[in-house]
Amino acid sequence: MDSLLKLPAGASYHKRSGQAGAEVSLRGDTIFVTATCDSLQREVEYYEEQYQATLEALDNLKESVQTEREHCSNPIKIALAAFIAGLFVGVLSTIIILSKSRYGKK
Numbered sequence: 001m002d003s004l005l006k007l008p009a010g011a012s013y014h015k016r017s018g019q020a021g022a023e024v025s026l027r028g029d030t031i032f033v034t035a036t037c038d039s040l041q042r043e044v045e046y047y048e049e050q051y052q053a054t055l056e057a058l059d060n061l062k063e064s065v066q067t068e069r070e071h072c073s074n075p076i077k078i079a080l081a082a083f084i085a086g087l088f089v090g091v092l093s094t095i096i097i098l099s100k101s102r103y104g105k106k
Helices: 038-071 075-105
Strands: 012-017 020-027 030-037
Touching: 030 038
Parallel strands: none
Antiparallel strands: 012 020, 020 030
């Protein structure tokens, strides 16, 4: 602790042992300790890559779902159009049949 208090401003102690490392520094009257480990760093990088890949796959899935929605037509619109077309054809054929029967008998 005495050595730490004697450090000049901005200086710190570093120690590395195998894959682990530590840094101890003094800022004002607060002691900061930072520790690292290579194997944990590799784990973090692996999971960050997995996270990014998952986000990309999710974005692709969202885009394909949106594209499918745009291509699929609304079944209610299709049913309504078919009903109107059927009604039109029915009225038109009734008019034709009635006009033939009236003018055909005379």
